[in-house]
Amino acid sequence: MGLSPAGSVFAASNQTLSYTAVQADPAQPTTQEPATTQADINTKDDKDTQSEAVTLNIDNENQYDGMEKPYAQGYVPTNANGSVRIVFPILSEGELRGNTxxxxxDLGDAQTAPFVFKNYEKDIRLQTVKVNANTKEVSAYVADFTVELKGKRTNGSYPVILKVTAKDTKGNAVEQEFTTYVTISDGIDPDATTEEVTEPATEELPTFAPKVMVKSYKYSKSEIQPGDEIKADIVLLNTSKENTVKNMTIAVTADTESFTLLSQSDSVYIEKLAPQEEKTITFSYRINAKTAAGQYDLELAMDYADGEGNTYSTSGKAKITVQQSSEMQFDDLSFPSEVVVADVVEAKVQAMNLGRSKIYNVRAEIAADGLKPQGTIFIGDMEAGTAATGSTQISVSSLSGSKLYGNTEGTVTYYYEDESGKEYTEEVTFTTTIKSPFSDQKEETTPDNTNQWWVIMAVILGCIAVAAGVIIVRKIHLKKQNEADTE
Incomplete structure (x- = not known):
């Protein structure tokens, strides 16, 4: 009474193919020839496109702990002491994400099945186990469940379905179902003809599994950036008010391209967690330099047992937000060194995003005495590693003080925002000279009188020399005339 030869599931190109591998009913004869399924036929047609797909199979050949014989020889789940132990040894032809x-x-109909219904679900990890009376080692996913039986149960053969889900290393879904049969022979004979006294049915109250959840978490830094080393403190809570959690293991996983684990191990062991008790666990990570800004998950896989030995599995997440530091560079303002009152001139700025993340709403505002911009220079959003320019027109007027013209010093204030919406500002100064609109005309019309007094002196001296010569000549002439009259 074993499983029919193992079925397979293929996952590729974001598609999931699945079918059910069913154990033969113990009431019917079985053969060990491989069964042909529709999935096998489809797989043959798509062999080339699914050459890298993951295949899951039941290990029919080996005898594992809790099995009296291999599946190929008619393995039957063991029924003893009011419970039945069911073992599904699963082999994977291909790697699963996290080896998990x-x-x-699926125990069937709760009204007719002989089982006590609980949460029979857990993560199964790949492990190396000894088989065949410790004579051989096999790497397999061993799904081992102990299912409690009802006190009043009816003899018969009951199907139990194992539903398996996973993902391959490329993120494709892998799904598989395996069916085995549990035989009940120590219960009520369904064919008995004797009349029995009917007793009032007693309602069986459901049994609730203790739940462990991530209550809160915090990090050693409020703002986490690439290159930082951080500690994550994660608080776990046993939500049950009655049941103590025992033998608990917690394993953490994170995106290996973005985070490097600094702790010695990715797992933590907690011996017990009382009802409503909290426990803080700590992991250390380094944020890799090339990690993009965004929100990431630290995923927790938790396995534990209750006081009766029933095992459970659950999961939780601690979210971590990584921020990229903003690195902007602005060139000097492009503006004339001299401007004239009543002119309208262009002012231009250039910005460069030297960081690894996008920058939003880059803009600049110009302020200076005597300069009136038409508006804010808006550059907009900038991707990492890009440059952009912006400009505005500026009207020139006289200075506001007693001195209407001359040098004026202004400021350029830059504003921008990172991906989280945080705003940054940078301020630089510039200088220009405001001139009168008539300054150039005066320079052209005003003569250069620097050496004019030398000309005047030369004219005066020339006139004096001429006058002196005339006087001397006239005196000589008069003297000669007087001498002539005397004779």
């Missing part, structure tokens, strides 16, 4: 799959039991 999720296994859950």
């Amino acid at each position: 799959l999720r296994a859950a039991l």
